[in-house]
Amino acid sequence: MNARTGFLARRADVLQGTNLRALAGPILICMILGMMILPLPPFLLDLLFTFNIALSVMVLLVSMYTMKPLDFAAFPSVLLFSTLLRLSLNVASTRVVLLEGHTGPAAAGRVIESFGHFLVGGNFAVGIVVFVILMVINFMVITKGAGRIAEVGARFTLDAMPGKQMAIDADLNAGMINEDQARKRRLEIAQEAEFYGSMDGASKFVRGDAIAGLLIMVINIVGGLIVGVVQHGMDFADAGKTYTLLTIGDGLVAQIPSLVISTAAGVIVSRVATNEDIGTQLTSQLFTNPRVLMITGTILVMMGLIPGMPHFAFLLLGGGLIQLGRVTKKSAEQKKTDATLVDVAPAASSPTESTEATWDDVALIDTLGLEVGYRLIPLVDRNSDGELLKRIKSIRKKFAQEIGFLPPVIHIRDNLELRPNAYRIALKGVEVGTGEAYPGQWLAINPGQVSAALPGTPTQDPAFGLPAIWIDTNLREQAQVYGYTVVDSSTVVATHLNHLVVMHASELLGRREVQALIERVQKDTPSLVDDLVPKALSVTVLQKVLQNLLEEGVPIRDMRTIMEALAENAPKLTDPYDLTAVVRLALGRAITQQWFPGNGEMQVMGLDANLERVLTQTLTSGPNPGLEPGLAHTLLTQTEKAMTRQQNIGLAPVLLVQHSLRAMLSRFLRRSLPQLKVLSYAEVPDTRTVKVVNVVGT
Structure with a gap:
């Protein structure tokens, strides 16, 4: 019972903490709106300005210690809220400065007074110059550079997304990762693109904040002079000094955190994602080359020896860099010696070095491969629900059901060497088919009996070589009326792929x-x-x-x-x-049913009696029978003519011969006439009626 009570208490604490974190956003928005509407006392302004400075420092440190941009994915929202917080503080401080500024420099709180007096020495001219310089640095350098990096990063991230998605799909198909890992990697890619896109827009907040700060400074100075001189009867000089110092203090206490936040944005978008934070990257890559350190130190020492130069500063820094370079070089040599000592022991038992080639370096060729140009990537992109992926799955399933075995997985890759709309189908690394497809257009295939022509790009159906035309979507219905067979681009590729897979089934x-x-x-x-x-x-x-x-x-x-x-x-x-x-x-009954469904009459092609007798004699003439060149040419020519006549009347191109001749004729005619099927009389069931419609050899 006590354990259950303790568990419930811990669960309640967790839920309470979660609810409090969920309320952080609404509370911050209410606080920002309240500062813009309600008058705030100077003490509360001091606390809020101090919180703004602390927030900016925290954001900078978090950005310095992140390993990759997505570790701080909330940064665009933080940038928005921090900008709104600074602007609301400007509004609140402006109200206090204009209402109470005539009472003295401490009217708007100790923080503004300190920034106005100690940071610029109480000189409003110096304060204006410093304020303008900070704004130029923030607006022209840091914010503009960070925004440009975010814009380019977003563009390149979006351009690289299809390739990354296909790499994930390839790893998944190859079994290198599971579905959960693939889903996680796809989510990271999408989040990365969203992050850079958000940073591109969020950087505009900081730029607008800098412009608003300049306008607020001008308005405060002019408004303070009017209020001090007209309403409170102050001298123009005293009013100008008092209100200018308060305005400068107010501007500096807002622009310094803005500069820190802008620097954090630049750090986030400009870093390269590694397993090290930015501080470790800088120290490990900037101060680890002893040659660079020693040459730089030598140059500083030589400059320090020039008459008129500040000798102490140059010689001190130059000597320090030379000493640091010597220490770094000595440390690197010691590490190399230690590594050599460690590697000596296993070298005797393992003579092969780590740089030797291994079996892991052998890349096996995919049995089936599909390579696409970059404009066809959306057809095979899993995240955009590529239509071709679904069709490829259907092709494999249909093949397994109709042919009788499951074909290998089809590995899909993008290939920048192909034309943008081209694709290539490879079998065991060898190209077996190519074609082009145009997403957004339709392929109108001419089956031979169309009533009119269509405007478009003439081509051929890649699967069967029929004349075709690529047409726009608005001509689809018109093409169907004219008698064309109209298919979309994914169907074109899928049909071609299915045709080649069935044709090369024996190799698969x-x-x-x-x-x-x-x-x-x-x-x-x-x-x-x-x-x-x-x-x-x-x-x-x-x-x-x-x-x-x-x-x-x-x-x-x-x-x-x-x-x-x-x-x-x-x-x-x-x-x-x-x-x-x-x-x-x-399998005779199944083979016959494949070409002549039902129990009707089989209308086939046959051999002329004389030709059949000659072929039979040739087959039995010796241990290695073969066709003479003249006989082979005659047989091929006459068979092609008979098959053309058979197809013209809409019948299946099936040649029926004696069982002893079937194997030889099938092997001989298959290469030149792949559509021709050779059956033997022995394979035809006794219940079927056969009629020879066309004769080969007459």
């Missing part, structure tokens, strides 16, 4: 993917996998059979049927191509 099926397939099948039919791999068939041969199927456009979704066919024939056959042929026979 690596040993890791085959092993994953085996493990997936083993969950359902463990006995089948145990009997086949590796007892009857090695993983290498299984991979080659699956790659042969994918090269001919046959999905490998039905892994159970594939493995059952291999388990039945593996003891008798060892050649991967022979095994592929028997697997195709087992």
Whole structure:
């Protein structure tokens, strides 16, 4: 019970402290408004001016000890509140100076009196000069420089955001960081951009404060002269001296903290983010080079020996720098000796130095890569909800469902060497496709039957090579009316990528993917996998059979049927191509359905009887059969003509041949006619009706 009571008490204290911190902002605003409206006694003014000085010093010290700008992310708000605080103090002190200034220099409090008398020696002319110099330093040097740095920093931070986001996505895809770390890094990048943008605007507060200080000084002096001479009957000289000193004291007590705050702003935006604060950076980088220290000291000593120079100051500082350089050099040599002694022991057992190359220096090539120009970065930017990222995920999912295995992750990078709107698709580091996309425009593809032309930039569909045109958004509906197929830029890239991934599916099926397939099948039919791999068939041969199927456009979704066919024939056959042929026979119904859905008539291409006889004789002529050049040219030419006739009447380009000829014709025709599919009569189910529409060889 006591423990529970203590816990509740501590929780109440924590909540109370949190509530008090949450009230700090509203209390400060109310205090600022109160100072502008309500008259304040001199004693309270002294406290508030002292608090303003302390606040400015605290802000400067915090900025000096921050490691990176985001460690003081509240600085723009602090800059705003401190500026409002100084202006409200100016209003309050102006009221007191004009109302009570005729009573003497202490009318506005001891702080203003001290700044007016002791800092400028009671001389109002000197006070005006000092005040103007402080304003010039603050306005023309520190504030202007800090504002420029913040502006440039904000611009470069925003320009670098897409590249940083893509680097995070690449690290996430590569498994170097998890989702939480990636989310944290994205948040830091966004906060950094917001910080520099806020600092760019907040620096205008300090500039306006300097201008307001100058105007307030002029108004106070003129107003004080009028009030002192007209209302209180003072002499013009006495009124000028009294009110000018009070005004100068008031201006200095406000402008000195303003100068300190401006310096803090310059420190924040001008530092480079490291693991060291600004003081450590300055001392470690400015006073650690003994050569620089000794040369500088020597120059000061030589200047001190010139007649007429202040010998003591120059010789003292020059000698001190020379001595500091000697001490620094001796310390560096001692550290180097200590490091050598420490490294001697492990050197005997480890002859390889740390500079030697290791396996960590070997960078493996990504299996699939997409590189984009800088204008396409928004399409793949996760923070801006890039449409292409969603489509790429859909491509991988669709590929896995239709082809039968999960393709490798597509690594996306920006490439400044590409044209702004260009992209490049690489397979195992080798370029397999390029194209251009224009965000904000639409690609109108001409399928061959359009009714009118459109204004735009002529091009070709990168996936299938069809004539196309890049058009503006307002022409989209008109293009659809004319018969064009209209797609956006992300769809263009995604379609091209999907086409190439499907085309190169066999190259994407690596040993890791085959092993994953085996493990997936083993969950359902463990006995089948145990009997086949590796007892009857090695993983290498299984991979080659699956790659042969994918090269001919046959999905490998039905892994159970594939493995059952291999388990039945593996003891008798060892050649991967022979095994592929028997697997195709087992998958015959699925292969036929792929090109001729349903149970209707199959309208295919066939071989002329004479050509078929010649090819059969060639195949059985010797141990290494091959096509003669003339026969090969005739076969290729006639097949291309028949396929054109087949496609012109809207039929699938499928060539039906004898089973003994299918493998040879498929390998020969695949390179020149990748769209042609070669089936054998043995693969067609007995329930299907076949009609030869076009004949090759006539």
